[in-house]
Amino acid sequence: xxxxxxxxxxxxxxxxxxxxxxxxxxxxxxxxxxxxxxxxxxxxxxxxxxxxxxxxxxxxxxxxxxxxxxxxxxxxxxxxxxxxxxxxxxxxxxxxxxxxxxxxxxxxxxxxxxxxxxxxxxxxxxxxxxxxxxxxxxxxxxxxxxxxxxxxxxxxxxxxxxxxxxxxxxxxxxxxxxxxxxxxxxxxxxxxxxxxxxxxxxxxxxxxxxxxxxxxxxxxxxxxxxxxxxxxxxxxxxxxxxxxxxxxxxxxxxxxxxxxxxxxxxxxxxxxxxxxxxxxxxxxxxxxxxxxxxxxxxxxxxxxxxxxxxxxxxxxxxxxxxxxxxxxxxxxxxxxxxxxxxxxxxxxxxxxxx
Amino acid sequence: xxxxxxxxxxxxxxxxxxxxxxxxxxxxxxxxxxxxxxxxxxxxxxxxxxxxxxxxxxxxxxxxxxxx
Amino acid sequence: xxxxxxxxxxxxxxxxxxxxxxxxxxxxxxxxxxxxxxxxxxxxxxxxxxxxxxxxxxxxxxxxxxxxxxxxxxxxxxxxxxxxxxxxxxxxxxxxxxxxxxxxxxxxxxxxxxxxxxxxxxxxxxxxxxxxxxxxxxxxxxxxxxxxxxxxxxxxxxxxxxxxxxxxxxxxxxxxxxxxxxxxxxxxxxxxxxxxxxxxxxxxxxxxxxxxxxxxxxxxxxxxxxxxxxxxxxxxxxxxxxxxxxxxxxx
Numbered sequence: 130x131x132x133x134x135x136x137x138x139x140x141x142x143x144x145x146x147x148x149x150x151x152x153x154x155x156x157x158x159x160x161x162x163x164x165x166x167x168x169x170x171x172x173x174x175x176x177x178x179x180x181x182x183x184x185x186x187x188x189x190x191x192x193x194x195x196x197x198x199x200x201x202x203x204x205x206x207x208x209x210x211x212x213x214x215x216x217x218x219x220x221x222x223x224x225x226x227x228x229x230x231x232x233x234x235x236x237x238x239x240x241x242x243x244x245x246x247x248x249x250x251x252x253x254x255x256x257x258x259x260x261x262x263x264x265x266x267x268x269x270x271x272x273x274x275x276x277x278x279x280x281x282x283x284x285x286x287x288x289x290x291x292x293x294x295x296x297x298x299x300x301x302x303x304x305x306x307x308x309x310x311x312x313x314x315x316x317x318x319x320x321x322x323x324x325x326x327x328x329x330x331x332x333x334x335x336x337x338x339x340x341x342x343x344x345x346x347x348x349x350x351x352x353x354x355x356x357x358x359x360x361x362x363x364x365x366x367x368x369x370x371x372x373x374x375x376x377x378x379x380x381x382x383x384x385x386x387x388x389x390x391x392x393x394x395x396x397x398x399x400x401x402x403x404x405x406x407x408x409x410x411x412x413x414x415x416x417x418x419x420x421x422x423x424x425x426x427x428x429x430x431x432x433x434x435x436x437x438x439x440x441x442x443x444x445x446x447x448x449x450x451x452x453x454x455x456x457x458x459x460x461x462x463x464x465x466x467x468x469x470x471x472x473x474x475x476x477x478x479x480x481x482x483x
Numbered sequence: 484x485x486x487x488x489x490x491x492x493x494x495x496x497x498x499x500x501x502x503x504x505x506x507x508x509x510x511x512x513x514x515x516x517x518x519x520x521x522x523x524x525x526x527x528x529x530x531x532x533x534x535x536x537x538x539x540x541x542x543x544x545x546x547x548x549x550x551x
Numbered sequence: 552x553x554x555x556x557x558x559x560x561x562x563x564x565x566x567x568x569x570x571x572x573x574x575x576x577x578x579x580x581x582x583x584x585x586x587x588x589x590x591x592x593x594x595x596x597x598x599x600x601x602x603x604x605x606x607x608x609x610x611x612x613x614x615x616x617x618x619x620x621x622x623x624x625x626x627x628x629x630x631x632x633x634x635x636x637x638x639x640x641x642x643x644x645x646x647x648x649x650x651x652x653x654x655x656x657x658x659x660x661x662x663x664x665x666x667x668x669x670x671x672x673x674x675x676x677x678x679x680x681x682x683x684x685x686x687x688x689x690x691x692x693x694x695x696x697x698x699x700x701x702x703x704x705x706x707x708x709x710x711x712x713x714x715x716x717x718x719x720x721x722x723x724x725x726x727x728x729x730x731x732x733x734x735x736x737x738x739x740x741x742x743x744x745x746x747x748x749x750x751x752x753x754x755x756x757x758x759x760x761x762x763x764x765x766x767x768x769x770x771x772x773x774x775x776x777x778x779x780x781x782x783x784x785x786x787x788x789x790x791x792x793x794x795x796x797x798x799x800x801x802x
Contacts, residue, residue, distance in 0.1 A: 153628070179631045183624070184655070184657075187621065188624040191618065191625050191628070192624050192628035193628060194617070195597075195615070195624065195625040195628020195630075195632065196632045198615045198628070199595070199632035200632075203628070225616075326633065326637070327593040327594065327636065327638075328591065328592050328611070329593070330592040334610070334611055334612055334613050336615070336616070337615040337616065338615070340604060340616055485554075495570035495571070497570040498571070498771075499571055521570070534554055540732050540735050541732060541735070542576075543566070543572055543573055543574065543575030543576050544566055545579050548557075549555035550553050551552055
């Protein structure tokens with residue numbers, strides 16, 4: 130077993146990105162993700178990389194667009210209001226089929242909101258974030274170890290499918306310290322013959338572009354992109370199941386909400402209630418399969434979220450509303466505690482909540 | 484003596500070359516219409532052309548080749 | 552002997568610009584400079600949003616289409632991806648560079664980002680059909696200033712070279728025009744210097760090219776070139792606004 134080091138979630142992301150071969154980081158300070166930038170600012174100059182504090186989140190995501198066009202691994206990180214600003218760039222990255230890694234350490238919203246943890250950017254992340262038909266691969270870590278692992282994975286998937294991978298974390302994940310193993314299996318980066326690195330007068334010029342004025346052509350481009358998305362859905366969906374096989378009451382939760390829920394499931398089991406947990410690790414593509422299977426024996430589902438109920442819609446879709454799905458939530462920077470989740474499990478088990 | 488070659492079908496008939504010629508040797512051919520539907524530029528008296536390339540330099544569509 | 556022909560860095564396809572639009576002249580000058588400096592194989596151009604949005608179809612070097620106004624940020628990324636081997640230029644209009652992308656422009660200049668910016672100022676939004684630009688002249692009639700630009704209501708035009716010259720960052724700023732053979736020669740010299748500065752690692756060079764828009768100005772190509780002399784240049788005087796290397800030598 131490899132040596133473990135004690136790290137903050139945000140720092141684990143930064144170190145894992147460097148290990149994955151990322152040598153370009155652009156960002157703009159915003160709480161609670163600034164440690165990523167600070168770590169990069171310290172490290173990058175020492176390893177021949179580039180850290181640059183951009184004039185805005187808009188500029189940062191467009192610098193990412195530039196490096197990605199030139200075929201190199203690149204990332205940016207921000208928190209909710211900053212991700213809204215990056216929305217334009219996310220759409221252009223998708224329209225130009227460019228790989229990138231974007232980290233959102235979510236805070237409470239809307240507007241300036243607060244600086245405490247939140248999961249209320251679920252819709253924004255899983256439905257694309259900017260204008261137009263597109264998806265990002267959305268990865269939801271629930272430990273500092275996963276912050277690091279999913280960062281490496283995110284770069285691989287981004288390159289493989291020419292998409293943006295988003296790490297959708299929250300303030301708790303970013304700030305918490307846990308032991309991490311940084312021993313990763315680093316795959317070689319794929320060739321990028323489409324990149325704009327100069328023709329060397331040896332090939333036709335490459336064009337990185339999202340403009341397509343002929344409707345038939347734009348339609349075809351979109352259709353092809355969605356065929357690629359289907360491959361992602363087929364190959365890359367990730368989730369964790371916990372005591373689901375015989376469960377009557379199944380919780381759906383990701384990130385910090387899943388950690389809290391696991392405690393509640395354990396407590397419910399002690400009290401004789403057959404509770405279980407499905408934890409989506411990819412939020413897009415959403416893991417429908419375990420829900421489709423579980424709905425055959427479960428009496429009810431509870432979506433535990435740090436939002437007013439966003440993932441609950443995907444849970445209802447995945448279970449085809451065959452059994453009741455209820456919401457257990459806190460918002461505004463508050464986190465549900467295991468007691469609240471347990472109470473919800475007991476109520477649902479008694480048939481008390483619809 | 485100089486030689487001008489026009490990519491006539493790319494001419495948009497803007498006439499900037501006509502004004503640029505110091506010897507006033509160019510005109511828009513009112514009796515001709517190119518693929519784009521414009522009266523294309525042409526040289527009236529090739530013998531007089533010194534190949535200064537002023538016309539080519541003014542042409543926004545880069546349709547004039549100049550040889551000397 | 553061929554004394555003038557289409558440069559290699561310009562692809563042999565018809566341009567989509569209106570008759571008499573000087574975008575084509577400026578495209579050609581950039582391409583000629585790329586040819587003369589022998590840098591086509593390592594050059595990456597960034598196209599804007601606006602009339603020259605499809606510039607990526609015209610240059611033989613690698614090209615990127617940026618979001619509206621973001622070309623300097625994209626150029627920053629491309630340059631930083633491989634500073635030794637990439638020559639990077641942006642080609643931007645006045646709406647792109649001086650309105651929606653002003654922050655990206657100012658900060659790329661302030662960082663002295665080692666890129667070349669070709670800035671086309673024709674005092675109007677061409678592609679969307681002739682609306683007021685950040686550089687439209689006081690009193691200028693456009694689709695969105697139908698009674699003439701009222702400076703009390705919507706302020707004054709932005710003089711980009713003058714404004715950027717106050718920054719310590721940029722290496723080179725020059726305003727030129729292309730409304731005569733003589734001015735075209737000067738413009739080419741300026742563009743060449745802007746690329747040479749990048750090759751020499753000197754930093755941010757911006758060439759503002761006063762350009763015409765016969766269609767949206769509502770005049771013939773000939774009258775438009777005269778309008779540059781009569782109206783544009785008095786407001787936007789031509790010349791070098793900053794040349795840090797020359798200043799240093801003078802000291």
